[in-house]
Amino acid sequence: MAPSILSADFAQLGAQIDLVRPETDWLHVDVMDGHFVPNLTIGPPVVASIRRHTDAYLDCHLMMTDPGDYLKAFADAGADSCSVHVEVGGTADLIAEMRSLGLHAGLAVNPETPIEACEPWLDRIDLLLVMSVHPGFGGQHFMEEAVPKVARAAAIAGRDHLALTIEVDGGIDTETVTGVAGAGATTFVAGSAIFGQADPLAAARAIRVAAERAVAA
């Protein structure tokens, strides 16, 4: 489970993180630049504050046109992984830069971008982040198109024995998680379905249980 703090109350961020920590494998941090996506969120100073507060794995999703300008700042702030979007190009250099900074290297793919755009890179990244909404905002509806993309990436990872984590981001809840978990995703980002609920910890646990059931089925 990767709770997305995008839907948390930023005025109480530390307490919100602590609330879901028992069900947090990764903490998903959505960075938006007001250019690649029409929204602004947070940057390296907030990541540094979170790093001082928790030992959770910090999974930074860079919805940025020029992520290369900021990778070092995120690494210095204590990010564990950064994911850059395949749509911004320069992928080979960005992967190399993430590696040289000691970051786990992620590649994110938008709903309208075919998974084939990521295939040349699957053997040199740690993390594939399949978007199941148009990036920019929490609380949108899950797009089923993500399911065959996950299945194809999982098939390639299996065929080529890749150590690839497949993460799905957007509109994930106890219902929508089943299809992508069954297709081979192993990490699930959820924002509104966790922090938008009366009991965020129980909500996160319910999504994990639904995913585990889908895998076992």
Ligand code: DX5
């Ligand atoms: C959307 C972000 C997501 C967002 C998901 O651009 O990348 O991580 O927080 O929010 P929900 O789970 O509400 O769709």
Ligand code: ZN
């Ligand atoms: Zn995200």
